[in-house]
Amino acid sequence: MNGKRIKDLPQFERPREKLRARGPQALSDAELLAVLIHTGTKGKSAVELASALLKEAGPNLSRWGLAEFTRFAGVGEAKACQILAALELARRHFQRGPGRVETPQDALPYLAPIRDRKQEHFVTLTLNGAHEVIECRVVTVGLLTSSLVHPREVFADAIADRAAAVILAHNHPSGNPEPSGDDRALTRQLVEAGRILGIEVLDHLIVTKTGYTSLRERGHLA
Structure with missing residues (x-):
């Protein structure tokens, strides 16, 4: 021009x-x-x-x-x-697409925007009774510990969405998808909060640019 x-x-x-x-x-x-x-x-x-x-x-x-x-x-x-x-x-x-989540791999497309972020992003996927995704939201950004990621913030949108279940996820900027002690403690806290609220935590995924870890598959949601 x-x-x-x-x-x-x-x-x-x-x-x-x-x-x-x-x-x-x-x-x-x-x-x-x-x-x-x-x-x-x-x-x-x-x-x-x-x-x-x-x-x-x-x-x-x-x-x-x-x-x-x-x-x-x-x-x-x-x-x-x-x-x-x-x-x-x-x-x-x-x-949104078909939006049904049956496996950790089904959730990964929703998490693509956070996989290579330089800060930790904590995300929730709210699901209906058929495990179809209602919404995907970033809850908090920054260093994630059980004292900084409060159940109130995590489940507020799930309650508003009338969700039957949630999938939790966050990224590891280091590129290592192994769960830390804080990750496991946070997962236990949120699973228990979900039980009290009647909203099942189906999984907690840790994602990186090249891989992921499912804490359910590791046995940390029992």
């Missing part, structure tokens, strides 16, 4: 008008992102800015957070929040 503003383009080439006329499938990745960010910068159209952002992020775009987006010249906090909201909405709907 060589610095052209979007409003200087013929209408059929403008991303928003193109989407309206031909549907989102007709747009390139850069054009879709340009619709989200809406405006460019001095000397760069929204499409050019989007193209540069996609080139910089590469395959890690879906893993970028607010800090990464706002460090990119021309993307302020408002634009970054719009992009993050769209990515999260797409991720949630993509995850």
Whole structure:
């Protein structure tokens, strides 16, 4: 586009008008992102800015957070929040699929966003009586111990969802999926809390970029 503003383009080439006329499938990745960010910068159209952002992020775009987006010249906090909201909405709907969890492997696609995080993320999957996923949520971020991950926070959403069961999960940034003493203690505490509430803890998974451990399979949920 060589610095052209979007409003200087013929209408059929403008991303928003193109989407309206031909549907989102007709747009390139850069054009879709340009619709989200809406405006460019001095000397760069929204499409050019989007193209540069996609080139910089590469395959890690879906893993970028607010800090990464706002460090990119021309993307302020408002634009970054719009992009993050769209990515999260797409991720949630993509995850839902059939949604039935019978084995630890069935739960892994829901945990993909946390597997390579540099901080520990504790996640709950709430399930109905047929073990179909209702929702996947991050409960807390940071060093996980039984004093920091409280049953109140873990089960609050499960109660609101009228869930019959939950699967607990967190990542190990070290890359070692072996459960620590704190992991085992936390699991026992949450299993007992679930029994009191009538919400079964089906498993506690520890995930890394390359593997996982099921504490149920290790016998720590008895």
